[in-house]
Amino acid sequence: MTEDATERKVEAAERAALDLANVDDADRSAALEAIADAIDQHRNSVLDVNDQDVEAAEELLEAGEYTQALVDRLKLDDAKVDSIVEMVESLAGMDDPLGRTLQARHLDDDLDLYKVAVPIGVIGTVFESRPDALVQIAALALKSGNAVILKGGSEASHSNRELFDIIREAAQEIEAIPEGWVQLIEAREAVDTVLGMDEHIDLLMPRGSSAFVSYVQDNTQIPVLGHTEGVCHVFVDSEADLEEALEVAYDAKVQYPAVCNAVETLLVEESVAEEFLPAMADRYTEAGVEMRADDRTRDILADSAVDVLEATEEDWRTEYSDLILSIKVVDSLEAAIDHVNENGSKHTESILTESDERARKFMTGVDAASVFHNASTRFADGYRYGLGAEVGISTGKIHARGPVGLEGLTTYKYYLEGDGHRVATYAGEDALPFTHEAFDGEW
Known part of the structure; x- marks a missing residue:
């Protein structure tokens, strides 16, 4: 993939993110149901291409280039496909993480401030050999209204490509879902292109060794939420x-x-x-x-x-x-x-x-x-914690920690509702005071 092709994919995701942020939960959940059904219906093709990846990985294991752990993470079977389908269906049934009023405060009469959950925007991810990670990340991004750039390992290239195509096509069955919300990049060189696109990507989530996460952090201006080793x-x-x-x-x-x-x-x-x-x-x-x-x-x-x-x-x-x-x-x-x-x-x-x-x-x-x-x-797992799934486990402390589920893929926006209010009213000798009174209310 050329640098231009990678840039076009990221820019398409950025455009889609603006629209996806305003798609209601019913449509996002319907798209997830469609994805779950499609993966279930195409399980034979998924397992067939996964066999190709596993066969190639086992040859490299014999040659001493791969570990048994990597091969084990790579393998899919009917039970794993069942768990993938169940995970996507579970996410579809979860409460909408968007539009929740996190805090409401009266500043003065008819001047109310609301802190409301919104998507982060465009999330770039790089992850290891597990093909089910691609589905988890894509499904969490969709439920939380985020566009996502997916970069899996070359050892799972056939499996990732097949699952990506199924996800993309199934989501398009729902008219409200914008094209381009999910993108797959495969070339190793594309990672460096992504690292330089800080004006288009809002968050990077690398999953891998400490050395790799450090490389990402040292070579980008994009905020990084790192998933490193589990010692x-x-x-x-x-x-x-x-x-x-x-x-x-x-x-x-x-x-x-x-x-x-x-x-x-x-x-x-x-x-x-x-x-x-x-x-x-x-x-x-x-x-x-x-x-x-x-x-x-x-x-x-x-x-x-x-x-x-x-x-x-x-x-x-x-x-x-x-x-x-x-x-x-x-x-x-x-x-x-x-x-x-x-x-x-x-x-x-x-x-x-x-x-x-x-x-x-x-x-x-x-x-x-x-x-x-x-x-x-x-x-220690997003599904077991009741988060639906996880995009990774953050070993840092900002902005999310531990298994990162839907809540970790949201940020917030302040909405202020006034009635012709002016700052001059609250400044100077006769300034009116703010009440700053918290109240229970939804924007």
């Missing part, structure tokens, strides 16, 4: 229910290891380590988990039949996205908090304990977008 921790506290902890820590690693909310480091307080670790290591070994541990963990497991490698300093900061886990014994709750804050990626952390007081100390002391008590890190 997530589970901490087994001295007051944990150890049977429950076995199940939660197992789920956090094994249930689906190829995603950013899977646990990468297990921390165990010293006082329960000798009782907890042998049983936990057995469970992980049965599941094929490679364990990398500190000296104290290896000493405890030395007489067991499990194989545990020596952890390096790099392991404490690594997102494996695979059946690999680092394990460390810590002296105290405070040591666990310090380890997480030093090595985590501010994604998702969990403490397993029966002490509400200790849980609260961990949850308030850890700097992360999501912090859980007695729950698997795998719950």
